[in-house]
Amino acid sequence: MDTQRYAEVIVKELQASVSGLNAAEGEALAELLLRSGQIFVAGAGRSGLMGRAFAMRLMHAGQSAYVVGETSTPGIGPGDVLVLGSGSGETRGLVAMAEKAKATGASVVLVTTAADSALGRLADYTVKLPGAPKEQSGGAYTTIQPMASLFEQTLLLFYDAVILRIMELTGQTGSQMFGKHANLE
Template sequence: MNTISTVLTEMKEVFTKVNDKEYRQLIDLFKKDIRFFFTGEGRSGLIAKVIAMRLMHSGKTVFVIGETTTPAITERDALIVLSGSGKTANTLNVLESASKVGAQIFMITTNTEVLAQYNGLYIPAATKYRLPNEPETIQPLGNQFDQAAHLILDAAIIDSLDSLQTNDILKNKHSNLE
C-alpha cells in the first residue's frame, strides 16, 4: 500500500499544477462539433486511443491516426497529440502534415518548447528522460505522464458533456459487438 499511497501523492501534485486556462481550452475544444483525430506513439498512443474512444462515447466523430479507416484530416478538424517528450519523430511528422492543411492542433506534453509552437496543455509530469524540470517520481519511464494525461483528458471530456448526456445515453454509444 505504500507504493499506491506514494503514486497517489505524486499524481495529486501533478494535477494541482495543471494550468486552468489550458485545461479550459481543451474542454472548449471537446465541446465543438468537429471531427477529432488522435495520435501518439507507444504508451502515449495507447492513452490517445483510450481518450478517442471515450470522446466517441460522448457522440463525437473520432479517428485514430494509423488506423486503416482514418480519413484525410482537413482545416475543419482537430488533431489531439499526446507526447510526453514532444519530440517523437513520427508524432512531429503528423503534426507537420496536419499543420500544412490547417487543422487545429492541440498538444498534450511536458515539453514547453513545443507548446510555444502549438496550442495545448502542459502536464508537469516525469517522462522517461528525467529532465531537470521534471518532478521526482518512484514510477518508471513515462508512467507519470501517461497516467496524468489519461485522467486529465478523461476529466476534460466529463467537463465538456452537457447535463443531458447521462450514463445511459453514453452507454448506448458503447460497442455492442463484444
C-alpha cells in the same frame, strides 16, 4: 516495499501532479473540441494508449473521433483537429504528423510536459501538464516510477477530466454515453 505501498506512493504522485493542472487550459480544450469537425488523436507508446482511450470516450460523447493509424480513420482537413499526447514533444513521427495536419488546414493540439519543443512550436494550442520527464535529470516533479509513467497517468486523468467537462457542457450523462458503447463484444 510491497505493491500496496507502491500503489499508495503512485497515488500521492498523481495527486501532486493533478494539483498542477491548469483549469483554463482544460476548459479551452473542451470548448475547442466541441467546435471542431473531426477529432484525430495520436501519441507514441503508452501516451498513444492514453490517446486511444480518449478517442473512445470522445466517440461515446457523440464526437467524430478517430485514432490515427487505424484502417477506418478518414483523412483530416480544414476545421478538424489533431490532438497529440507527447511528454517530450519531440517524437519524430508525431512531428511529421503535425506538419501534415497543418498543411491540410487542420489545427494541432499538443498535450505535453514540454511546451517549448518541436511539437510545441508547431501546435496551434498547447496544454502543459505537470509531470516528470522520461529521463529524470531534474525538474519540479520527481517520481519513483520508471520513465514517463507519471506523465502518462496524468495524461489519462486529464483526458478523462476533459470528457467530464464535455459531458457537462453538452448535458450528457454516463447512461446516454453507454448507448454508444460497443455491443459486439
